[in-house]
Amino acid sequence: DTEVTQTPKHLVMGMTNKKSLKCEQHMGHRAMYWYKQKAKKPPELMFVYSYEKLSINESVPSRFSPECPNSSLLNLHLHALQPEDSALYLCASSQTTGSGNIQYFGAGTRLSVL
Amino acid sequence: GEDVEQSLFLSVREGDSSVINCTYTDSSSTYLYWYKQEPGAGLQLLTYIFSNMDMKQDQRLTVLLNKKDKHLSLRIADTQTGDSAIYFCAVTSGTYKYIFGTGTRLKVLA
Numbered sequence: 001d002t003e004v005t006q007t008p009k010h011l012v013m014g015m016t017n018k019k020s021l022k023c024e025q026h027m028g029h030r031a032m033y034w035y036k037q038k039a040k041k042p043p044e045l046m047f048v049y050s051y052e053k054l055s056i057n058e059s060v061p062s063r064f065s066p067e068c069p070n071s072s073l074l075n076l077h078l079h080a081l082q083p084e085d086s087a088l089y090l091c092a093s094s095q096t097t098g099s100g101n102i103q104y105f106g107a108g109t110r111l112s113v114l
Numbered sequence: 115g116e117d118v119e120q121s122l123f124l125s126v127r128e129g130d131s132s133v134i135n136c137t138y139t140d141s142s143s144t145y146l147y148w149y150k151q152e153p154g155a156g157l158q159l160l161t162y163i164f165s166n167m168d169m170k171q172d173q174r175l176t177v178l179l180n181k182k183d184k185h186l187s188l189r190i191a192d193t194q195t196g197d198s199a200i201y202f203c204a205v206t207s208g209t210y211k212y213i214f215g216t217g218t219r220l221k222v223l224a
Contacts, residue, residue: 056210101145101209
């Protein structure tokens with residue numbers, strides 16, 4: 001099983017709303033990732049968690065707040081977003097040792113900010 | 115920093131072979147990957163190759179790696195309409211980071 005599950009699939013929110021994106025994996029992976037992808041572009045790394053600790057923050061604005069409650073779950077809390085934050089948000093997970101850090105991706109959450 | 119380039123577009127006829135190319139600048143990557151993304155979907159891992167290999171074959175997919183020229187290619191044999199998608203190559207940069215190529219949109223004509 002190489003499944004990463006993301007919810008919701010679609011989300012529409014206003015600039016004053018607070019919402020959360022969720023990601024879950026049961027592969028025993030200890031690294032989890034958030035990416036942002038604009039149309040016809042490659043994914044851009046936002047955050048990396050390793051063993052439930054934030055390992056990489058790619059200078060993401062504070063209106064995006066990641067959280068890793070346990071080794072299987074990853075959340076992305078959204079607050080006061082801008083229309084330019086509309087994108088496909090992808091979660092991924094990988095083992096942290098060996099196997100070349102193969103990342104497995106979820107289907108994504110398509111976010112629209114009005 | 116690392117730069118990974120791909121041609122933007124490729125069009126082939128159903129049943130023909132497709133070859134998608136990728137060039138990169140950093141030779142320290144230990145693994146190189148190919149992902150497929152269909153419209154509105156996430157990235158699906160197709161295959162990967164370790165940097166000490168020249169070739170890897172997996173059913174209809176053949177990956178060729180030329181480390182001297184820093185060139186990676188993905189050949190899809192007997193291309194089908196279901197292969198129409200965007201294909202991304204990716205190389206590792208450090209423990210966790212991927213550097214993705216710009217993506218190649220493959221269109222398969224019936």
